[in-house]
Amino acid sequence: MFLDTYKKEWLLSRFGEAVKFDEPMSMHTSFRVGGPAKVFARPESFDDLLLLVSWIRENKIPYFVLGGGTNLLVKDKGVDAVLISLGDCLKKISIGETGKSRVIVNAGAGVETRSLCSFAIKNSLEGMNFALGIPGTIGGGIVMNAGTAIGSIAHVLHGVSILGQRGEVKTIPAKDIKSGYRGLTFLRGRIDSSVEKIIILAASFSLAPGNHAKIKDEAGMIIARRKKKQPTDLPSAGCFFKNPGPDTSAARIIDQAGLKGLKKGGAMVSPKHANFIININNASAADILALSKDVQDRVENRFNIKLVPEVIIVEE
């Protein structure tokens, strides 16, 4: 237990309403499940974020940065840590260096991915349409290397700004960033993300000038396709498992194992998309975990393939 009265008072005096105690994470995740965060902070400016993070690091307090909470499963017991949401800060998008064949667009980590997609369409810029329909923020999108069959963040990333251990802002060009399937694995030669907990502040994207009508039409088709294939009207965290290989889709093998519609408590394998676990009736994190374990076991028995969660499980 890291939070004593003195620390609580300090947080309240510095951040007021932007800090909450024992805040249910079901209110801040797309799964709509999750127990309380000991401290939930939504800094309203970069300076507030800096102050909070230096205090946390100085006091060696456990922390976790949250984007839109769309790829997280917080356990029912909650988290004895400071959860920092960037939902209220770092939300600026701007156009940077502009050339004939390339336009750099800068976005804060708190910008919603869909806002960046809309910005690109509005400014007739090609490159972001792959991300249409991916919820969450730019920070989360980078950490997860969010993407679909037609592209991922790594394909358009130009650089990332992160908050260094001493509060300094470091900008890392894309060539020094190694991104893997659904994850940024490490920042080559500069920082090892498994050693230093990275806080992403902003990123720049390399897009290309294009034809407005063509980009808009393509966007319409991508959104329509997603709506047809995914249960976007029910709480979930998107695809629960990673695809086991480039040619093996997790959704396909879960479907082939006959698991669509399988239920545990309030959680169900979506009948529309087999790799979506959906919260149909006040599911608990335990329901979702039990269902995901059942899916893993049945798929392993049938195909000898161990499914690995794409969703990040947040626990004490």
Ligand SMILES: Cc1cc2nc3c(=O)[nH]c(=O)nc-3n(C[C@H](O)[C@H](O)[C@H](O)COP(=O)(O)OP(=O)(O)OC[C@H]3O[C@@H](n4cnc5c(N)ncnc54)[C@H](O)[C@@H]3O)c2cc1C
């Ligand atoms: C309906 C639905 C559809 C989806 N479809 C897709 C899809 O097509 N493709 C896809 O890839 N994903 C998809 N997802 C999953 C999810 O939306 C993406 O992974 C998204 O990019 C996560 O962003 P977020 O801001 O919500 O991150 P969060 O879920 O809040 O966090 C994800 C990870 O990023 C870290 N993080 C977030 N922000 C920062 C920051 N600023 N600095 C450091 N670390 C940070 C968190 O600590 C955590 O480890 C879908 C989810 C839903 C609910």
